[in-house]
Amino acid sequence: MGAPGAFEPGEYAARLGRAQAAMATAGIGALLLTTEAEIRYFTGFLTRFWESPSRPWYLVVPATGAPVAVIPEIGAPLMARTGLADIRTWAAPDPADDGTALLAGALRDVVGAGRVGVPMGPETHLRMPLADFERLKARSGLRFGDDAGIVAGLRAIKSEAEIARIRDACAVAGRAFARVPEIAAPGVPLERVFRDFQRLLLEEGADWVPYLAGGAGPQGYADVISPAGPRRLAAGDVMMLDTGAMRGGYFCDFDRNFAIGTVSDAARRAHARLIAACEAGLVLARPGTRACEVFEAMAAVTGARAGRLGHGLGMQLTEGLSLCAGDETVLAPGMVITLEPWVTLGRGTGLVHEENIVIRDGAPEVLSPWGAPGL
Secondary structure (H helix, E strand, C coil): CCCCCCCCHHHHHHHHHHHHHHHHHHCEEEEEECCHHHHHHHHCCCCHHHHCCCCCCEEEEECCCCCEEEEEHHHHHHHHHCCCCEEEEECCCCCCCCCHHHHHHHHHHHCCCCEEEECCCCCCCCCCCHHHHHHHHHHHCCCEEECCCHHHHHHHCCCHHHHHHHHHHHHHHHHHHHCHHHCCCCCCEHHHHHHHHHHHHHHCCCCEEEEEEEEEEECCECCCCCCCCCCECCCCEEEEEEEEEEECCEECCEEEEEECCCCCHHHHHHHHHHHHHHHHHHHHCCCCCEHHHHHHHHHHHHCCCCCCCCEECCCCCCCCCECCCCCCCECCCCCEEEECCEEEEECCEEEECCEEEECCCCCCEECCCCCCCCC
8 A cells, every 4th residue: 555645656766767867967976855845756755744843854865776765763654655665764853863873874875976965946945953964964974065956857847647636736726716605705704714715625625725825905905925814804805815725745826806795996907907917927838938038928917027926836835936037947848837916906905816827838738717807
């Protein structure tokens, strides 16, 4: 019996093969991976236990052969279900030595020529105490450096199996959004809407809902990251819900705006512009187009030029490229991205709209149920 939520073994074998080919080119003897997404990408190890910061987890990807897991012993049964054979454990947490000696030994066992590559680019972090990282370098006697962007590059191009997971997550959210009239009406506190919307997502098939944001107010909303408060919805409000629900370990990330009663003509026009901006981005979202060019196409419709108007999507809510003025990333088939334009309406309020698409050889495939212009 395989690990819950894991793909077929061939998916992981293909990922490993591509990584090792890139490692050979870059002169990297092994990859040291420490984060949930990195480790899951090569193994299928899916667990909510990462919420606990008290235990580090490690995966060593050698230049040849199978990966080596160096993990707390509590994770050994689940890791074994991924099919990984070399699993080295310790009784964590251990204040005297929380796995560094074991990890140093595993690295020495597999690293021949070349350095140990550690992801160091944008959106990466080292999920181990820095003091332990210094101990690891001293104990192993190996050279450590950047992974040359190998892991990020691999994860940017999704397989059909990954795209299917994101498509499923989008379908779950689409069904939940269709039920929002059941939970939102004048007089209902926004915090209750948030709780009920999470319930709808779970009822429709989400595994969990790590992210939910939104806002509500006349002529739009002032910010989209604050926790929901007790303010009651009022006729004339525009309410937005933005969800990062997960299905099979992959995120969707799109939002919808809802009219509470009758909203202003200005809000309706602004929302129609957002849909038009997404359509402009969709036209340009082709292989060979740069991320900044998609940004410019949407910004030309909305006039919003600050920040970013979309991003990469996958095992993490945001990963990889940003649709912003300075991102020169070239789109390629298999990239899953969001289109997320926004407009201002004055007095510090505005509207935002978001869709999820995958880059194909021709026209992109729309993964989220495409929003209608009307509110």
